[in-house]
């Protein structure tokens with residue numbers, strides 16, 4: 001399915017990017033799954049129509065309550081979460097949440113989670129028959145659940161299998177989201193590319209922990225959680241840079257991006273697009289501010305098309 005988003009303003013830098021599988025988005029800035037809800041919560045504060053794409057909170061086949069609280073704790077320059085993929089299930093998502101996006105000219109990408117290969121496939125099958133879904137992001141990287149997710153994303157053979165099976169049953173563009181909690185992320189990236197992934201996004205959160213020294217107990221009920229926010233940006237940037245060199249499908253950078261300068265760094269190392277996550281909790285307009293900041297930088301530096309800028313890192317210092 002090819003979706004061309006609305007045309008660029010001829011007086012402004014060209015911002016449209018092709019993020020794989022024929023999906024062209026009007027600018028390279030999208031929301032990271034789980035940090036923008038299902039969009040509606042942010043509508044009073046953020047002009048959703050400005051975004052390149054929204055990636056919604058992960059959906060599974062059946063509703064999930066997630067992990068018991070406490071499941072969020074702030075850390076220096078970031079946060080730990082162990083939400084455990086709370087969501088209403090794919091059918092309720094389609095009935096009650098997806099219609100909200102009809103009013104916008106943006107791509108809607110649904111983040112998919114399954115505990116088993118069969119569950120991933122069932123969710124994908126349902127979404128593939130649904131109008132208003134323009135792409136899928138397959139979460140094989142959630143560190144906060146006992147089954148599924150990261151179990152697929154840390155084993156190259158399982159990452160291959162889930163990608164291959166999903167590609168066999170959908171015509172939607174498939175982005176596979178990778179975990180940083182591996183020895184060599186490039187091995188997993190190559191595996192999902194070989195299985196037919198249209199694009200790769202990285203990184204999901206880094207597994208971490210925090211202890212309450214008064215009670216000598218973990219802050220999170222789940223004990224461990226996923227670290228996100230500015231603290232992880234250098235790690236995410238390094239991994240995106242490595243993966244871009246090893247695959248030829250589009251790579252979408254995510255991790256700790258809070259401003260336009262961060263987004264530009266990811267694009268210089270070769271990210272075709274970026275996702276904004278934890279920054280939305282601090283500034284609900286973060287995505288729009290980042291789009292404006294990228295455009296300003298391009299105008300000041302006489303860059304007329306974002307595609308001329310992506311991957312222009314000079315490695316020698």
Ligand SMILES: Cc1cc2nc3c(=O)[nH]c(=O)nc-3n(C[C@H](O)[C@H](O)[C@H](O)COP(=O)(O)O)c2cc1C
Pocket residue numbers: 032033034035057058081083085111139142177203204205227228229230232254255256257275276277278279
């Ligand atoms: C509260 C919370 C919920 C998240 N839920 C999901 C999810 O459902 N699916 C997913 O693939 N990633 C999820 N993530 C990971 C983010 O999409 C993103 O990969 C990560 O937070 C790193 O980006 P950031 O530092 O910009 O937040 C979640 C992150 C947070 C903080």
